[in-house]
Amino acid sequence: MPPRKTAPPVQFAPPEVVPSAPSGAGNGVTVIGIDPGSQCTGWGVVREASGVLTLVDCGAIRPKGDVFAARLGHLFRELHALVGRYAPDEAAIENVHAARNVATALKLGQARGVAVAACAAHGVLVADYQPSEIKKALVGTGGADKEQVSFMVARVLGAKGGWGLDTGDALAAAVCHLNARRLARLARA
Template structure:
């Protein structure tokens, strides 16, 4: 089973794919989709949608998992994050994939054992679980963490 994990963001959306065979996990691919901050919002969302479709077509995952939005003090930033997340959910649903959603704390707990883990701890655990993985960046690392959490939590 191939699982596509997504860490949504308007500026950068991370994606990561893991293969699950029984209790074994292996890294397939990871990357980051960046949008032009000078482009109009609608154009940025189209770019995100188009590039997610390309990732889905290239790798043909069986399941999708998306990190839930956290609310921060800047309402405008939260709204933009929500719009990017909506594009992620739509791309997965359009491809006919079952979609799961996970809170950040649950993702961290599934990987590290505590929901209060920091990014360094998550990335260190990724290197243990996926030996030799080369991370495309922090958003790709978060996306792989979402995919792994789905592999552990979903039955």
């Protein structure tokens, strides 16, 4: 039997949980969108002020290595740092979609749990969206492909695009959430 691979010890002290500012407090709201994955997690920060959406920053996290737990630890540390750096008011995280097999779905679910935990460690509220819901909100159909979603995100944000597809999905989650917030506000008025 081959030797078992173990993850290196993680040097991390959990932060004190401090709730973020109430949503909509001050001038505008900042949302981090996350498209979780164990191989690549897209993220994007979008700010809305006076009905105008602005891209703050975006990117992707690509954990390396054969040890799954170590990849999840890397993902947590990176997302935790991003949430701390950008101090979003809220988060929008894509739900796990139907995967090709059960093992893939479980890994995606664990990566999603890491993303939720990284936001919760900062007291950031998380909104969940189905991939088809995000696609429909941006493209008009729940069956849109990732390229169409990225194209529409770039148009909505007035950006050049050129980011990876996972990053485009994360930005789409943030835009979808900001649109849902705006519609909810209008419905209450």
